[in-house]
Amino acid sequence: MNFWMAILRWFLIVAAVGFVLSGLDDLYVDAYYYIRRLYRRLFIVKRYPRLSEEDLRRVPEKRVAVMIPAWHEHAVIAQMLDHTLRCLDYGNYEIFVGTYPNDEPTMLAVSSLQERDLRVHRIVCPHDGPTNKADCLNWVFEGIRLQEKRTGERFEIFVIHDSEDIVHPLTLKLMNYLIPRIEMVQLPVVPLEMPWHHLTAGTYLDEFAEFHTKDLLVRERVARMIPSAGVGTGFSRGAFEELSRNKRNQLFNVETLTEDYDFGFRLKELHKKSILLHYSVERTQLVRAGWFGKREKLKKVRELVATREYFPARFRDAVRQKSRWIYGIVFQGWAQLGWAGNIRMRYMLWRDRKALLSNFINVVGYLLVLLYIGTYLASLLRSGEGHGMVPVLVTSGTWLWYLIIAATILMLHRLVQRAIAVGRVSNWKQALLSIPRLVWGNVLNFCAVWRATYQFYRSRLTGQQVPWTKTAHAFPTENQLLEFNRKLGDLLLENRLLTLAHLKEGMEVQKQTGERLGEALVRLGRIREEELTPVLAGQLRMVRWNFNGDPISHGRQQMIPESAAREHLILAVAVEGQTAIIAAADPASSLTKQWLDRNLRHPYRLVIADKTQLRKAIDLEY
Numbered sequence: 001m002n003f004w005m006a007i008l009r010w011f012l013i014v015a016a017v018g019f020v021l022s023g024l025d026d027l028y029v030d031a032y033y034y035i036r037r038l039y040r041r042l043f044i045v046k047r048y049p050r051l052s053e054e055d056l057r058r059v060p061e062k063r064v065a066v067m068i069p070a071w072h073e074h075a076v077i078a079q080m081l082d083h084t085l086r087c088l089d090y091g092n093y094e095i096f097v098g099t100y101p102n103d104e105p106t107m108l109a110v111s112s113l114q115e116r117d118l119r120v121h122r123i124v125c126p127h128d129g130p131t132n133k134a135d136c137l138n139w140v141f142e143g144i145r146l147q148e149k150r151t152g153e154r155f156e157i158f159v160i161h162d163s164e165d166i167v168h169p170l171t172l173k174l175m176n177y178l179i180p181r182i183e184m185v186q187l188p189v190v191p192l193e194m195p196w197h198h199l200t201a202g203t204y205l206d207e208f209a210e211f212h213t214k215d216l217l218v219r220e221r222v223a224r225m226i227p228s229a230g231v232g233t234g235f236s237r238g239a240f241e242e243l244s245r246n247k248r249n250q251l252f253n254v255e256t257l258t259e260d261y262d263f264g265f266r267l268k269e270l271h272k273k274s275i276l277l278h279y280s281v282e283r284t285q286l287v288r289a290g291w292f293g294k295r296e297k298l299k300k301v302r303e304l305v306a307t308r309e310y311f312p313a314r315f316r317d318a319v320r321q322k323s324r325w326i327y328g329i330v331f332q333g334w335a336q337l338g339w340a341g342n343i344r345m346r347y348m349l350w351r352d353r354k355a356l357l358s359n360f361i362n363v364v365g366y367l368l369v370l371l372y373i374g375t376y377l378a379s380l381l382r383s384g385e386g387h388g389m390v391p392v393l394v395t396s397g398t399w400l401w402y403l404i405i406a407a408t409i410l411m412l413h414r415l416v417q418r419a420i421a422v423g424r425v426s427n428w429k430q431a432l433l434s435i436p437r438l439v440w441g442n443v444l445n446f447c448a449v450w451r452a453t454y455q456f457y458r459s460r461l462t463g464q465q466v467p468w469t470k471t472a473h474a475f476p477t478e479n480q481l482l483e484f485n486r487k488l489g490d491l492l493l494e495n496r497l498l499t500l501a502h503l504k505e506g507m508e509v510q511k512q513t514g515e516r517l518g519e520a521l522v523r524l525g526r527i528r529e530e531e532l533t534p535v536l537a538g539q540l541r542m543v544r545w546n547f548n549g550d551p552i553s554h555g556r557q558q559m560i561p562e563s564a565a566r567e568h569l570i571l572a573v574a575v576e577g578q579t580a581i582i583a584a585a586d587p588a589s590s591l592t593k594q595w596l597d598r599n600l601r602h603p604y605r606l607v608i609a610d611k612t613q614l615r616k617a618i619d620l621e622y
Contacts, residue, residue, distance in 0.1 A: 012368050012394065016403045018361035022354065023410025029351075030417055033214045036221060053281060056173040062156040064093040064172050065144050069136035071129045073163040074105035076475040080163050081113045081120060082593075087541050090172035094119045094155075096147075097163075098140040100129030116596070118579055118603050121147060132468040133230070134252035134259035141240070141251050156180070159234045160260075164475050166192075166308040167232075169541060174279055174305060175234035183239040184267055184274035187232035188212040188306040190425050192476070196433055200318045203441035204311035206434040210421040212306075215351075216276045223341070223348040225268040226276050230260030232307035239272050246270070256336065257468055258328025265337055268345075279305045284494040304425060310474045315444065321471045322448035323455065330356050331456045359449045362442040365407075414438070488517050491535050492527065502526040516586075533610045545573060545583045545607040547617045559600060562622040568592045569614055571621065578602065583609040583617075 066084075070077050081095060099107045101124055114120045123143030125136060137160070148154055157179050161167060171187060178185050189212055191204040212229075220226050243266060244251045252259040253266070267274055280302040312318040330353050339346050372394065394400045415435050423431035455466045489507070492498040498506075498521070506521040513520065518536060521527045537544040559572040559580060569585035570592060580602040584592055587606040596604060609617075 008368070008371065009394070009400075011364060012372070012404075013400060015361050015365040015368055016400065016407050018357065019365055019407035020403060020410060022358045022361070023407065023414065025351065025354070026414060026417075027410065029215060029218050030413075032218050032222070036218075051177075051279065053170070053173075056170065056177050059173075059177050061090060061092040062176050062179075063153060064090065064157045064159060064175065065155040066093060066095040066159045066161060067098070067137060067140045067144070068095065068161050068163055069098045069133050069140065070103075070106050070110070070163045071100060071136065071470055072103055072106060074103075074109045077106060077163045078109040078113055079475045080165060081110070084161075084165075084167045085113075085117055085119065086588075087169050088167060088172055089169040089541055090176070093172055094121060094147075096121045096123050096140050096144055098123045098125060098136040098143070100125050100127075100136075102128040112597060115603055117605060118577070130468060130470060132254060132257065132259070134254045134256070137252045137259070138250060138254070141244070154237070156237050157234055158237065158240055160228070160231060161307070162231045162309065164309045165231050166476065168305045168307065170279075170281065170305050171232065171307070174277060178275075178277065179234055180236035180238055182275055183236045183272035184226075184228065184264070185234040186216070186226055186229055186274065186276045187234075188276065188278065188304060188425070189229050189232055190304065190306045190308055191311045192308055193426055193430055194313065198313050199437055199440045200315050200444060201311055201313040202430070202433060202437050203318075203444060205426065205430060206418055206422055206437055206441060209425045209434075210418055212276070213278070213421050213424055214417075217278070219348050219351075220274075220276055223345045224273075225264055225345075226274050227262075227264035228260040228274075230258075231309070233260070239267060239270070242270055242272075243267065253336075256328050256332045257324050257466065258332070261329050261333065262336070265340075268341075277305075281305065284490055306425070310476070312471060315447075317472060318444055319447045319451055320469050322445060323451035324469055326355060326448055326452040327455055327466060329353070331452065355445065356449060356453075359442060359445040363446040366439065366442070488535065488539055491539055492521075492532075495535060497527055497531055497535065529610050529612055533608060537608045540588055540608065542587055543607045545581075545609040547573075547583075547609070547613050559602065562618075564595060564599070565618050565622065568595055569611060569618075570596070571609075571614060571617055573607070573617075575602075576605075580604040581607055583607050583614060585609060585611045585614050 068077075068080075077097065081097070084095065097110045097120070099110060099122055101107075107122060107124070110120065110122045114122055121143070123140045125131070125139045129136070141158075144155060144158075157172075157175050159172065159175055168187070174187070175185055189208055191201070191208055193205060194201040196202075216226050240251060247253075247266075253262045256262045264274055283301050283303050284299070312321055333349075334353060337349070339349060341349075394404065415438060418434050418438060419431040422434040458464075459466050489498075489503050493500065493503060502521070502524075506517055506524060506526060509515075509520045509524060510517050515523075518527075518532050522529050522532060534544055536542075560570060560582075565571055568589070568591065571583045572580050573583045574581040580600065582596065582600075582604050584606050585608070586592060587608050593606075
């Protein structure tokens with residue numbers, strides 16, 4: 001018994017020391033962050049005016065190439081492209097999607113969008129997949145170069161996204177404002193909120209919230225660089241070309257599973273500046289107030305410009321994805337980067353690689369805490385029965401006792417900091433859920449560390465490379481996407497076109513009839529159609545079409561039969577190059593887009609028009 005208690009006591013010492021050292025490390029980052037934040041509030045914010053949306057719009061738009069690698073992404077890529085094309089508040093951009101010749105469903109999904117919008121280009125890798133994300137991106141870059149030779153127009157900014165990303169409308173405006181003064185701009189990545197019972201997916205929100213609102217900001221100040229997150233990252237053309245020349249046209253490192261992490265360090269070697277950009281826009285929203293949320297009021301809220309996406313909800317999928325990150329960052333990063341740089345850079349490398357130990361120590365600590373509680377309770381019960389004391393792992397008042405108390409305090413501090421970070425990017429409910437999810441996240445990370453370690457040693461023994469494991473992706477539905485676009489009611493209130501009482505009246509009628517809010521408000525006479533359409537155009541990031549009475553040529557009439565024009569309220573109004581301009585009363589309707597995709601033989605672009613004007617135009621033309 002004494003022998004096993006000695007072994008357990010030794011494990012407890014190791015776990016307690018590990019907890020305290022890791023906790024002090026995190027405490028330093030917290031202190032640095034809050035001191036820096038206080039300094040900025042006292043001396044920086046008051047001295048310099050805040051960057052406004054008007055400032056972003058005054059900068060002439062540079063040509064932007066959006067790069068998206070895709071392997072077996074047919075389930076999400078069409079929705080992602082469609083939503084991105086509709087929501088981006090930017091005009092001078094094109095999207096290049098990398099596909100593989102043996103992935104026909106994904107190629108067909110991209111082609112359907114390519115036919116509809118000439119800004120979409122499909123790049124086919126010269127070999128079958130899957131390879132890895134770095135290889136696919138390298139071929140996408142080569143495809144962009146070929147496109148530039150054909151058109152004679154150069155792209156000045158390159159932005160990387162994944163096929164499941166929800167891109168914020170102001171993403172490219174911010175990249176356009178900062179690049180090329182800053183060679184790499186990283187926007188925060190914020191996972192989508194999930195119901196409470198989706199513990200695995202929820203841990204991503206917790207970890208990303210803290211990492212992208214605090215840790216990366218501290219890394220930027222301490223190490224003077226940040227690694228790319230692989231999505232929501234913008235690069236200057238100069239950075240791409242210089243790195244491509246230095247690496248013999250291999251822009252992204254194909255020898256690592258985490259090419260985004262590696263890319264930041266390669267830019268640092270070239271003395272290129274990289275930042276994490278935190279930028280929020282002020283929005284007016286209708287929110288529920290009071291203890292039970294029965295009262296509604298208008299409130300000014302800050303909306304973080306970030307990339308949103310779903311992350312794996314299944315435990316096994318999450319372990320596979322996180323083990324790939326750990327393998328690439330810890331094992332491959334250690335082998336390829338070593339401990340390069342000054343002491344500040346090495347400290348940040350240590351923080352990346354300590355996950356190999358801290359995740360193991362966390363789970364061991366949990367088991368020992370349960371064991372300690374069990375032995376302590378058993379000791380109390382046995383002493384009450386008069387059978388003598390059961391040996392306990394640690395006696396109160398000893399140095400180990402105080403070490404465990406210190407570790408407990410640091411753990412509670414970590415829980416509070418995690419909840420604050422989640423509340424900063426989400427809401428108080430998710431902040432509270434992050435507390436129990438911390439334990440589940442540590443268990444998940446523990447399994448990922450074991451899997452990555454096993455893969456590393458198996459690779460060393462067999463000489464076989466660890467294969468790139470694809471993560472199954474999901475994309476929000478149309479109804480879910482409405483939550484991430486500006487709500488019509490908020491926009492009408494913000495533009496002073498509606499009173500709060502009238503909006504509530506329209507929402508009540510909408511619930512009863514099932515019609516759209518704008519239609520209900522027009523029918524009630526609370527807003528005119530000519531006032532509603534410009535707001536809808538702004539919400540959907542579309543051009544509003546005004547009919548001037550000019551007749552439409554017979555060739556354009558033949559594009560859409562009269563029956564379809566009246567059923568879907570659509571009309572071909574112009575042709576720009578090879579693209580047909582289609583005016584629609586409800587351009588967000590999935591039925592309208594399905595009909596156009598199936599029956600229109602031309603690439604097309606949707607514009608929005610007043611229903612009354614559109615009906616008159618259809619009567620006139622047909």
